[in-house]
Amino acid sequence: MNIANEQVRLMGTVIDLQISHTNAQEILKETILDLKMYEKRFSANDPTSELMAVNTQAGIKRVKVNRELFELIKLGKEHSLAEGSLLNIAIGPLVQKWRIGFSDATVPNDETIKELLQTVNPKKILLNETEHSVYLEKGMLIDLGALAKGFIGDLVLGKLKQQGVRSALINLGGNILTLGTPPNKECWKIGIRTPGESRESYDYILKVKDKSIVTSGIYERVLKTKNKTYHHILSPITGYPMETETLSLTIVSDKSVDGEIWTTRLFGQTPAEIMNEINQHPEIEGILITKIKTYLSRYIKNYIN
Template identity: 40%
Template sequence: MKKKWIMIVMTCLTLLILASCSNDEAKSAKKANKDLLENPYSKTEFMMGTVVTLKIYDKGKEDALDQGFARAKELADKIDVNDEATRSTEVDKINAAAGKEAVQVDPDIYYLIKEGIHYSAATGGSKDVTIGPITSLWHIGFPDARKPSQAEIDARLPLIGYQNVQLNDADHSVYLEKEGMQLDLGGIAKGFIADEIEKVFKKNGVTTAIIDLGGNIVVEGESPKGGDWTVGIQDPFSPRGSIIGKLPEKNKSIVTSGIYERYLDVDGKKYHHLFDPKTGYPFDNNIAGVTIISDKSITGDGLSSGAFSKGIQEGLKFIEKQKGVEAIFVSKDKKVYLTSGLKDKFELTDKDFTLAN
């Protein structure tokens, strides 16, 4: 009987010790989660002409930051549209061979060009991956930006046309049919790179993260606080970080394009960087900015110009037809228009703006 009581006491002590360890482990895990919530693994670099910030909230996954940046740099070096004085990318080789011969490219670039053709067709050509002859002529965002003459623009307009790009899936070759044609992948490059960083994170077991490539934001998983992230919607009239409202989202890309982000001022008139392939001039309508919410960031890039080109009412109709895609349009007179899926989600926080629909 005495032995039996000793065994019961020993068992109780063991259970108490296990419970104490379990509580300590829970407290330790809770503290670690709180620390990551307040101070996630984070890294920031300037690349692709913008500030890139990656944040990871999963304990022990800090190494994925460097891997994410390594993938971003690898792709930026292949695509780069910024360092034009010294670059020699595969896209440059395709452009140099326009009207002469096909150029074989690696799978990343081939995929990006193919996606560019896809969105060119999906937007009815209002976003055209062959806009290069016009963007290089105006060169907005660079020190030598200028307003070209009408004769210069007219001479280059016939060179634009995604239908004149031949793709060969068998050997990943690309051929531009007309001499002088130029691909410009800048309009979808950041979206592609953001999606590729997310792939790297998932491969490394990251479940909760923020990928911020300037105008392209990806929120991966749930917020460390639980539930959706609170995503700020960029004010198109102000520097990055100024918001007009917020949305609850998770596992989504948020892409914002605005006319005040990059522009050329000539005699008091601002010319922004979003070009109409039909006229060779920036789109001229009442839109100041468009935010696209989608599953993939390249989708947001791909559809933003199409939405922008159509004006607010037709742009709303265009996005409503896209499966799994929502949008926020901001007019030049600071009115905010929402697609149907956001009307019960979006919260306007800036009193200078008003909801219009």
């Protein structure tokens, strides 16, 4: 059994990969090529991506897309329309105006935000199941940034399983997927960072195997201007960064895209609302960290080291 490790920069983050297999190095190279392909398909920041082909044709014509992209847009629309959800894949116009995390980030004025809020209605994403096409009204932009890494991680992990890999770690920067256990160990140990502290400072260590861990927080990507700090998690209701007690929300699940969905759907709710929702879904567990208190879901202690 061979172990192959690689670190690459893709999807706007640093990605760490570890694969154990007799052909580990070859499989690792193929995995990196797959990640590059998926980035090209799902990116809202690459003008040549398949998603941007949909966005640039908004108000002009419907666009036929790859089945995987269609399924992700369909999934995103479904959860964008769920009652109480703060996930909205039609939020693209606001994301592109703020640009938080990029060198040209700016604070839009109130009038601009009011205008853009008229273009972020996910009901107006029109999907054709038969031909896998997507149509947007003029001015709309789909942004899959809240879902794409988890969806991509699940696709990559699924292929690794098909190739006979039984031990792997995929860290997509906030999205961690584990397959099996590390060589000669009983489980993977994944640190949940102390919000705002160094990357070596952890509040919890989780013991997992065959699980995904997704963490969303307001301390990584920020815009500082005129003595104010704006985080990157925008509210599709106000158009501004969410006002929230939450510093970070971690979801443990079988599928990484589920972790993405729930961290985004719940992030702007109150701690009580977030934990109540998590505890109603046995397929997920969570850790919610605020400035004054940490909240643990009903069975998360089964994973805490």
